[in-house]
Amino acid sequence: xxxxxxxxxxxxxxxxxxxxxxxxxxxxxxxxxxxxxxxxxxxxxxxxxxxxxxxxxxxxxxxxxxxxxxxxxxxxxxxxxxxxxxxxxxxxxxxxxxxxxxxxxxxxxxxxxxxxxxxxxxxxxxxxxxxxxxxxxxxxxxxxxxxxxxxxxxxxxxxxxxxxxxxxxxxxxxxxxxxxxxxxxxxxxxxxxxxxxxxxxxxxxxxxxxxxxxxxxxxxxxxxxxxxxxxxxxxxxxxxxxxxxxxxxxxxxxxxxxxxxxxxxxxxxxxxxxxxxxxxxxxxxxxxxxxxxxxxxxxxxxxxxxxxxxxxxxxxxxxxxxxxxxxxxxxxxxxxxxxxxxxxxxxx
Amino acid sequence: xxxxxxxxxxxxxxxxxxxxxxxxxxxxxxxxxxxxxxxxxxxxxxxxxxxxxxxxxxxxxxxxxxxxxxxxxxxxxxxxxxxxxxxxxxxxxxxxxxxxxxxxxxxxxxxxxxxxxxxxxxxxxxxxxxxxxxxxxxxxxxxxxxxxxxxxxxxxxxxxxxxxxxxxxxxxxxxxxxxxxxxxxxxxxxxxxxxxxxxxxxxxxxxxxxxxxxxxxxxxxxxxxxxxxxxxxxxxxxxxxxxxxxxxxxxxxxxxxxxxxxxxxxxxxxxxxxxxxxxxxxxxxxxxxxxxxxxxxxxxxxxxxxxxxxxxxxxxxxxxxxxxxxxxxxxxxxxxxxxxxxxxxxxx
Numbered sequence: 250x251x252x253x254x255x256x257x258x259x260x261x262x263x264x265x266x267x268x269x270x271x272x273x274x275x276x277x278x279x280x281x282x283x284x285x286x287x288x289x290x291x292x293x294x295x296x297x298x299x300x301x302x303x304x305x306x307x308x309x310x311x312x313x314x315x316x317x318x319x320x321x322x323x324x325x326x327x328x329x330x331x332x333x334x335x336x337x338x339x340x341x342x343x344x345x346x347x348x349x350x351x352x353x354x355x356x357x358x359x360x361x362x363x364x365x366x367x368x369x370x371x372x373x374x375x376x377x378x379x380x381x382x383x384x385x386x387x388x389x390x391x392x393x394x395x396x397x398x399x400x401x402x403x404x405x406x407x408x409x410x411x412x413x414x415x416x417x418x419x420x421x422x423x424x425x426x427x428x429x430x431x432x433x434x435x436x437x438x439x440x441x442x443x444x445x446x447x448x449x450x451x452x453x454x455x456x457x458x459x460x461x462x463x464x465x466x467x468x469x470x471x472x473x474x475x476x477x478x479x480x481x482x483x484x485x486x487x488x489x490x491x492x493x494x495x496x497x498x499x500x501x502x503x504x505x506x507x508x509x510x511x512x513x514x515x516x517x518x519x520x521x522x523x524x525x526x527x528x529x530x531x532x533x534x535x536x537x538x539x540x541x542x543x544x545x546x547x548x549x550x551x552x553x554x555x556x557x558x559x560x561x562x563x564x565x566x567x568x569x570x571x572x573x574x575x576x577x578x579x580x581x582x583x584x585x586x587x588x589x590x591x592x593x594x595x596x597x
Numbered sequence: 598x599x600x601x602x603x604x605x606x607x608x609x610x611x612x613x614x615x616x617x618x619x620x621x622x623x624x625x626x627x628x629x630x631x632x633x634x635x636x637x638x639x640x641x642x643x644x645x646x647x648x649x650x651x652x653x654x655x656x657x658x659x660x661x662x663x664x665x666x667x668x669x670x671x672x673x674x675x676x677x678x679x680x681x682x683x684x685x686x687x688x689x690x691x692x693x694x695x696x697x698x699x700x701x702x703x704x705x706x707x708x709x710x711x712x713x714x715x716x717x718x719x720x721x722x723x724x725x726x727x728x729x730x731x732x733x734x735x736x737x738x739x740x741x742x743x744x745x746x747x748x749x750x751x752x753x754x755x756x757x758x759x760x761x762x763x764x765x766x767x768x769x770x771x772x773x774x775x776x777x778x779x780x781x782x783x784x785x786x787x788x789x790x791x792x793x794x795x796x797x798x799x800x801x802x803x804x805x806x807x808x809x810x811x812x813x814x815x816x817x818x819x820x821x822x823x824x825x826x827x828x829x830x831x832x833x834x835x836x837x838x839x840x841x842x843x844x845x846x847x848x849x850x851x852x853x854x855x856x857x858x859x860x861x862x863x864x865x866x867x868x869x870x871x872x873x874x875x876x877x878x879x880x881x882x883x884x885x886x887x888x889x890x891x892x893x894x895x896x897x898x899x900x901x902x903x904x905x906x907x908x909x910x911x912x913x914x915x916x917x918x919x920x921x922x923x924x925x926x927x928x929x930x931x932x933x934x935x936x937x938x939x940x941x942x943x944x945x
Contacts, residue, residue, distance in 0.1 A: 374795070443714075511799075
């Protein structure tokens, strides 16, 4: 069952439906993702809502109670029309909170992980424009770029004052999203060698259809982490089911605080967790799902493990026509955010 | 004299005035920066305008012709009320087009410049939220961060299709801005060692009061470069006067094209030039203005030259209370963008 409503909370699922404009129309979606009502009388777009959250929250919640209280309210929610819930964040910053993943990257190239990596979050600044909806194609110039998915959780924040503490940051997390941080692995080494971080090596980021308030997760939102499995299917096969609450070295309040250390951050920033990654129960790097392991949230990780074990990777990166599906389910099998379900296509 | 109006061009200066909202009010400013008229009937904000440039351009130009054709039109333009011309760009990406500057950085630490740096632009992704107006204080947590200015030119672009050529990119440059890419030098080495680029080592970016159409520069906008001196004053003293059109290895069309190599970029991106930097006439690193040289657009550069010449830097980074003024003038001494004039203050 999905968590039950308690008084004083603001259970909500929000989406942005395509309406021909750049930023779409904000809608409130029923908890089972079957229906929606427009939020236009409260806030026209998600950015309008997050820019003025304290004023609009009650109005959005009233719509949420209305649609969840009466199955006859609203229209059918078509995930094909869902844009990214917040198509135009004020900022897109992505952490690497699962240090297990970072350690594997290093190990695969024979490098030690600096001890500071367990204390000081890695974070890169991403491009916040042109965010993709859950079913949008991933347009790529060439298969030689080394196309990869990265299944992640992100949080949408209210205004962040420069230097705020993790405790203060916790209160600024208003919504949670599920995302695919498309990466071009073959372009990364050259860019990292230049020293200025990722740029061309990141594609447009894609988002599951709905953003949710943290209380939608009930007890699975704890210690600033999402304690649910990140289900990744690659070309229809189960590829990953790491638990996003496990092996997360830095929780969301910590990485949000990191993002605002030297700058005020405007409302509407999306701060990402980095690729979800678990060790296996015996402490060894994760086995594939088909071998009884928890699998992977990106292809790079299985390639690293192959490299560590046999000297070279055998799994290839994604090709045109490949499909990736990323989802997170409640205990009853209902989808929490809706699914990301994208195809890799050659750009025209 | 400022360049004269020709038919078929769209000479315009645009600004955003604070009105209590996050994104302010778009206004059209007279070419001498003395007066403004509201653009609210054409586009409420700069982002609205750049999101729909082809539709609003004529309306804005009509306002520009009106205010420039009749000195009795408009109200007094108060630069103190100017926000960043585009306070919420879709993306903020900053190149390092003046490879002279990059070469000095390397030389100061005894490293060779890779040959590829002359062919492939360096570019980092910056935070596009919470942009500062020309007179906003630079709020800093600690002087120990190594506070520095970086005087740069930036361009505001229309939608950029993934993979567009430099030639195609040239047509997408709609507006030009002057900016201060505030940097925290003491935080850079640690972040670059982590390999994910700048994050906490960059402060909020500040912008001169008006954005201009390229034709405002007349013949000084040539080959995709701004051929005017970048005038930097530090605590009232002349500090830099490098020509932004000289020693720019990659012109704007080239760096805009680089920014869109692997992703579509939404309208409203600001793409920066990196710190303007000239060699001296004899090919040696620039001398200070007081010694008859062209000086510097950031403190790091004079420190590098001091390091190369005497083994260690002697000029200190900025302190609380320090003032930086950045401006670009026409031949007649009139200000093209208005001045950035900021004080460094300790954040509260």
